[in-house]
Amino acid sequence: MRQGFDTRAIHDGQEFDPTTGAIIPPIYQTSTFVQDGIGGLRGGYEYGRSGNPTRSSLETLLASLEGGRRAFSFSSGLAAEDALLRAVLKPGDHVVLGNDVYGGTHRLINRVHGAWGVRNTTVDLGDLNAVEGALATPGTRILWIETPSNPLMKISDIAALADLGHAAGALVVVDNTFASPALQQPLALGADVIVHSTTKYLGGHSDVIGGALVIDDEELAGNVGFIQFAAGAVSSPMDAWLTVRGIKTLGVRMARHSENAQAIAEALVGHPAIEAVYYPGLPTHPGHELAARQMSGFGGMLSVALAGGAPAARRFAESTTVFQLAESLGGVESLIGYPSEMTHASVRGTELEVSDNVIRLSVGIEDVADLLADIEGALPR
Known part of the structure; x- marks a missing residue:
């Protein structure tokens, strides 16, 4: 078996x-x-x-x-x-x-x-x-x-x-x-x-x-x-x-990544500083039903678009403390990134260009209350 x-x-x-x-x-x-x-x-x-x-x-x-x-x-x-x-x-x-x-x-x-x-x-x-x-x-x-x-x-x-x-x-x-x-x-x-x-x-x-x-x-x-x-x-x-x-710990880590990301995505929906939340675990996500069918969890990655445009996005990316500003993703620690000038800088000016008000979060496995407090403290008021 x-x-x-x-x-x-x-x-x-x-x-x-x-x-x-x-x-x-x-x-x-x-x-x-x-x-x-x-x-x-x-x-x-x-x-x-x-x-x-x-x-x-x-x-x-x-x-x-x-x-x-x-x-x-x-x-x-x-x-x-x-x-x-x-x-x-x-x-x-x-x-x-x-x-x-x-x-x-x-x-x-x-x-x-x-x-x-x-x-x-x-x-x-x-x-x-x-x-x-x-x-x-x-x-x-x-x-x-x-x-x-x-x-x-x-x-x-x-x-x-x-x-x-x-x-x-x-x-x-x-x-x-x-x-x-x-x-x-x-x-x-x-x-x-x-x-x-x-x-x-x-x-x-x-x-x-x-x-x-x-x-x-x-x-x-x-x-x-x-x-x-x-x-x-x-x-x-x-x-x-x-x-x-x-x-060896992939299964348990992915469960925690998904749990934390889901909580953060739900908390950010409707936040006055946030224009959009991109996370397949949200029922409002256009790919939610498909993701639920072909995946066993929704993962630890999510992105948000800031209502205040590029200036607000940049301030947010540079203001968190638990979420650390860095390239890459998928580690046990939470990372925050600004795709238009970091991971996707090479596709600026093409069809693949990422809007300059988008921030990407790699949600780690820390205590979710600390992650939520860090995000809330860094968002524009």
Whole structure:
């Protein structure tokens, strides 16, 4: 019988050390492996770029949690995305992606791969007719989905989009960073590949940079594995170990992140300083019912638009104390950010531009009363 999520998060890929009985497997901090004669590899390991037992344990764990055949651990989320794009695309190919995709993803596809002849179309993923039209562009190879989206928390119908993508012969990729496998299982909904910035909720402690791909097709996995080996964007043993350590508490952390974010979102609805609250856990959110169907919780990310415009938003972002002003998200501590000049500065002036009155909150697992007091004290009166 398949074990539950939290049990697998703690045990899969984490067998105790057979030599000492240490319940936590050691960190294999090594660059190379001694061979039993030429080509006599122990466990298939020969050099740290091609494989490392600590990285293998993380990859086994990720594949289990996302329900995929293979997983690959990278040095960053964008390194993971880049390897996938290079494994799938050639000059002249076309990518369809959401018009609210993470700015770094758009920059990678549009500017880095665009310079090599890869084309892209951004479209509202909530408009299935528009998506179908974009997928009809000759040479479309990938449909890229991010749900919930960053930073406006739009919810995309993974199953419906997967059907459209497959009908057009496209690979369906889902960035599952915001939800994590604790709250959303894209492969079970029809996706082909899952992308993660493991820096975020999977690591969970703001002390490691990493990325991952989870794939359910052996041929594609082989192509991605070759690109990773040939280009070398692998996670280090220590980074892999830190990510595994974080994943052990993923289920309980995501429950607390979601609980705190829900309380904050509800408290901010109707606040005179707030023009809009973007959180899928609110019944008024346009994607609420869909999120309730395809997710098991609404997550720890929310954004707000300040009624006082950019000046009010900037003052708010610079006035909190428990919420700390910083890039990134998904750690146990709460962070506040100003997307238009931080995470999404690279897409200013494009269709993906984020309004300058929007503030993004990564809600941590602190006492919710302290978080609410911090927000209330920083908002314009």
